[in-house]
Amino acid sequence: MQGLVLCGAGVFPGIGVPPVAVSGAMAVHHFVDARRQRRLLQEVGILAA
Numbered sequence: 615m616q617g618l619v620l621c622g623a624g625v626f627p628g629i630g631v632p633p634v635a636v637s638g639a640m641a642v643h644h645f646v647d648a649r650r651q652r653r654l655l656q657e658v659g660i661l662a663a
């Protein structure tokens with residue numbers, strides 16, 4: 615299916631909260647580049663400007 619991106623324990627790098635978080639970040643990177651992610655995190659107050 616075109617445009618489908620998976621994340622979670624069922625895909626690389628695998629089971630466990632840290633690997634699942636990494637696969638979530640990898641999935642996000644597919645859609646939103648690192649600079650834009652940083653800006654979004656700053657906008658919602660998770661990351662200091």
Ligand SMILES: Cc1cc2nc3c(=O)[nH]c(=O)nc-3n(C[C@H](O)[C@H](O)[C@H](O)COP(=O)(O)OP(=O)(O)OC[C@H]3O[C@@H](n4cnc5c(N)ncnc54)[C@H](O)[C@@H]3O)c2cc1C
Pocket residue numbers: 621622623624628629630631632634
């Ligand atoms: C008992 C146990 C202990 C663990 N201990 C640790 C630990 O100490 N450290 C560690 O790093 N990892 C641990 N893990 C592993 C870790 O919990 C998992 O690898 C991680 O939570 C997987 O995340 P996930 O988002 O892929 O899936 P999940 O956390 O399982 O999230 C999937 C979500 O999708 C929902 N869902 C499922 N089907 C549907 C549907 N059809 N529609 C809508 N929603 C749906 C579920 O309800 C669930 O909320 C443990 C796992 C278990 C079972």
